Amino acid sequence: MIKIDHLSTSYSTISGPVHVINDVDFEIYDNEIFGIAGESGCGKTTLLKALYDIIEFPMVVDSGKLILSGEKYGKTFSYETGQIRKTWWNNISYVPQAAQSVLNPIVPLKNQFLDSIPKEDKRYKTKEQTLKRVADYLEELSLSPDLLNAYPFQLSGGMRQRVIIALATFMSPNVVLADEPTTALDVVVQRGILMMLMRLQKQLKNTMVIVSHDMGVHYQVTDRMGIMYSGSLVELGKTEDIFEKPIHPYTKMLVGALPRVGDKSPKTGIPGRPPALTNPPAGCRFAPRCQRATEECRKSVPKLQEVEPGRFAACHLINKNGC
């Protein structure tokens, strides 16, 4: 499980701190695929980096923390912000955005696998034993073991993405974080990657966190999801509930803009633009784009509240005829 405990982060810039994650507080459970959605620049990648403990200048944690806990091979573990990196690969792994370009193009894949396996993993005594296990694992994932002798530049983008996912899951981590795993791939390859992630999650019974701006990806793959807007979590719940009955006005607009089979009604975009994080408006950050915003919305920041069991939203209009 990952507990995100009132986390706020910022980036230090020459014009002062840019607050990107604002008091985000929720839990991601064991054995689920959790999605994080929202427009470009709302802080999805920043949150994922914090989850993976890549907190390096210019990113700063202003307050709050993360706790990664669980059980592996009969032993319980718990790591907080600042310690999570000690358990990279073993208990948590990360498929970064544009992952296809993180592989060194001129190093054979087998060396990249060997370099990624933590030195303390003593399950395989020799290099040959480790490579045999990697080859078997690739076969389990319907990938050819011959890939181990290939160089990344010889592979297509979709194949490189599959290899990265294999690398990230080889140690059976309790949590796998994937940032935009299907962006820049054609729809057929996208589907293959999504199926692979779903199959792996079922097999490992672990937690997968998928960041995507594409609501279609969340609909197909995730069990629960969080909607981010301008650095805050504005809605959280089961994915099917969010699509069937969105609560927050922003989520309603996001879901309403999606095409549906048989629905011929004209689709409209969300008016306006997200606020600049360098100079956000007071009160609810969505208020300038919300047709139902009131004086209260423009003055005070709404807190994320439990609207129904397991359903959370941050909006002053809840129970006031608006949401």
Ligand SMILES: Nc1ncnc2c1ncn2[C@@H]1O[C@H](COP(=O)(O)OP(=O)(O)OP(=O)(O)O)[C@@H](O)[C@H]1O
């Ligand atoms: N190194 C940095 N220095 C200053 N500001 C940054 C830095 N990295 C990100 N930001 C700012 O933080 C905000 C959130 O960025 P982030 O990459 O987390 O958003 P995102 O939702 O993942 O967007 P995208 O979908 O485009 O990747 C953006 O406004 C961005 O300009």
